[in-house]
Amino acid sequence: MFIEERDNETWSTPYKFNGKELDEETGLYYYGARYYDPRVSLWLGVDPLAEKYPNVGGYVYCVENPVRYSDPTGMGPKDRVRYARNMVGVAYLQETNSFLRTASTGEALKYMDCAEFVCRIIAKDNITDGVKHMGSGALKVFLDNKSKFEHSDKPQVGDIALWEGHVGIVTGVDKDGKIKVTHARGKGKLSQENPYFITPKQYRDASFYGYYRPINETPDSSNPATISTTNSTNSAPENEKVYRGKTLQEVIVTGSRINKTEEKPKTE
Structure with a gap:
């Protein structure tokens, strides 16, 4: 069945594929950067942004992986967003040992605080030469370098959002300038992308320093990127399968079938 044929029997919503509005005159979806x-x-x-993806066709959507990535405007996804979303589900812990904050072993990747989370992402995006041991205060000093970073009060997807005592990656911006942040959230919580668009003040009642982005962006990767949060030296359990550096638990689904017979009309 083609996408445009899918419909609700009681009401036909104009917002269909990926929540985009269907233009009934042309039968096309408008994404802002191009039509689908x-x-x-x-x-x-x-x-x-096709020139940034020489190994990916200029007409493909989300590097041909829409389950994993989003492309809300029809332009290529940003690496920092991909890296951040790939690290959701990591337990929170503030560690002082430089090895545990910068290494790529299973032990080092088991826990992260907000600053380590961001430091690993900007290292993967080649903003820093390797993972640096920086807290949120040191990150502010690093990001305040005006020759390397642009500072703004207007968010863009992929920005580093910085509060007093907290930092995260902007992974969504709505039309009102509210944001979704993917970040390490605090003691007893797992890293995640907050589910709703909010203002910085609604998220954290602390001084908000603003949004930071490199003046010279590194080219986005043409291939889906992964920061593995599993120990690569250990083999996966037999009931798990490895997918892009992480393990997915095998799920067994059971069910039953009910044969429904139609009643024949009565005859006199």
């Missing part, structure tokens, strides 16, 4: 034709499942224009 659901009848042939193709973009009608080349990705404006």
Whole structure:
């Protein structure tokens, strides 16, 4: 079944594929950067960021992996967003040992605080040469370098959002400038992307320093990126399968089938 044929029997919503509004005149979805034709499942224009993805076709969506990545405007996904979302589910712990904050072993990746979470992401994005041992205060000093970073009060996807005592990666921005942040959240919690768009003040009642982004962005990777949070030296258990550096628990689904017979109309 083609996407444009899917409909609700009681009400036909104009917001269909990926929550985008369908233009009934053209039958196309408008993403802001280009139009999408659901009848042939193709973009009608080349990705404006295609030059950053020489190994990926200019007409593909989300590096052909829409389950894992999002592309809300029709432009290529940013690496920092991918890296941040790949590290959700990590337990929180403030560690002072530099090895545990910078190494890539299973032991070092088992726990992270908010600053380590961001330091690993900006290292993966080649903003720093390797993972640096910095707390949120040291990160502010690092990001305040005006020759390397732009500071703004207007968020963009991929920005580093910095509060007094906290830091995270902006992984979503709505039309009102509210944000979704993916971050290490605090004691007893796992790292995650907050589910709703909020203002910095709504998230944390502390001084908000603003949004930071590199003046010279590193080219986005043409391949889906992974920061493994599992120990690569250990083999996965037999009931788990490895997917892009992480293990997925095997799930067994059981069910039963009920045969429903139709009543024949009575005859006199």
